[in-house]
Amino acid sequence: MKLVSHYKENRSTNAPQIINWRKNNLGESLYYSYRATHYNRATFPSRLHCHDYFELVIFESGDIHYICESATYQPHMGDVLLIPPGMFHMSAIRCDKTSYKRHVFYLYPDALDAFGCSELTSFLKLQRSGLTVFSLEEQVKTELFTLLLKLDKALELGQDPSYEALAIGLVIQVFFFLNKGVFAPGQRCTPLPETLAAIKKYIDDNFREISSANEVASHFFYSREYVSRLFRKHFNTTVYEYIKARRISYCQGLIAQGCSISEACYQSGFENMSTFIRSFRSIAGMTPSEYRKALAKKA
Template sequence: MFINDELFFIEYADSVSYCYEKQQFDAQDTSHILINLGNPLCLSLTEENLCLLKYQFCMFIPENKNILKSSPGQKFIYLSLKSGFWSCFMSGFLTAFPSFTDENAYFYSLNEKTAECILDLVMKMFQKYQTDSKAYYAFHYSWLSEILMGLSQSISHTEAESHEKSVIKEILRYLEYNFTERISIDMLSSHFYISKYYLMRQFKKETGYTIHNYILKKRINYACCLIVNGISPSEACYQSGFTDYSLFFKAFTKTTGFSPSQYQSTLHKKII
């Protein structure tokens, strides 16, 4: 099924194989979107072979020949938008689609609910196009705009997740060199411009540790290294970032199974 409109071309395909060459418009004047709704989908661009998984979509600028190969039962939506569509109906949204001004292809993911909403809108367009021309011409650009806004929101969500992971990496790098200093969640939140409660959830998601337990583990490991190198337990306590020996004693014993002095004695016996 396809619709070839003045400002766009849209096709919903459920086929074994599919091939296109530059499709409806010139590459310089067209935005191309491929949304996969089924099995992994192979897309061969000029210099690279790409694979779209279910509920992923790709945006690209086509070259002389692009080949899309799909398996039986494959479902996908192919959308080609002329620049006039953006200027007329989606002004301001173009910046959400970086690949439209870039030679590379960009991949993003949809959640299942968004993918189903987009497919419903596409099927509504085809149904009205075939049965109710008045309704189609009254609403088709509105429906298409809804589809693009759904994609735009997914791009924002994907980029936000990428940014969040990048922030956690920065925090881990910071902790690697500063875990012996006085560190609080409020300080990390302020320093890295991230919500305190979101930081706590995301840090646990990415590392498997709470921030407190992660710093504690780093400090205990460092204290063990100091003791191994002949530093007394009391001195290792403060050099590793603890400010209270009783807290250090409890944490060290719980983590290693030995008290600091037992750990030191065990090492001394092994050396002798």
């Protein structure tokens, strides 16, 4: 399954100034990019979303904070952030403008199997319930960034097989460091604001039954405008879009478990197939049938 096909095809055409953003698929289960981007509040593109693969971010610089489910985290240079599949998350700018630099890996647990290094992804199993942050020791941090610089340089040199082999070797070394346990989990995550966390939890618990933002607002005796404004401010999305994304994520899990597409549709809270298929395509980048075939191909 091409794990980043939707991400690559649907990135906004009104993109901010990108200094360096190369996309590199290293097989079907691993993607890497180094991203250095100038952002301001108007151009920052992130919104609350999830996917069915791991996202691993090695943070370099930028006045940014991350939101994952009900926790927020402000990263420091060299922090490693691991976001498991199915976790709703986003990054958000904390100032008027910033230069945001990070190394990003998207991967499935079998990403290194083809290279005989499956044990190097075992650290992915450390935590599956939310954001995991690792703060590296200074020596390890220096060595890791040296490897990442070499990796980006190797990929910059093109598709020559020798450089591709070099890149794969460097990726294996990067994951060797990440897997060795020479760093301790960070403890600087903080909860979302209480009101926002309560609203989000209510939606998370009832997304299959909730029909509109009005229903959410009524439950808390707030106005629809207040709830919508709160969601837009913190998550850069609407209540409706978040409910839809939650349903599609749940539906993907059902399809992976063997449910029929029609069963997955109605169990996820959709009232008809046409709306469901349209919503699925807009979020997953493919139809439910195509998604099921991709899962079968990957199995």
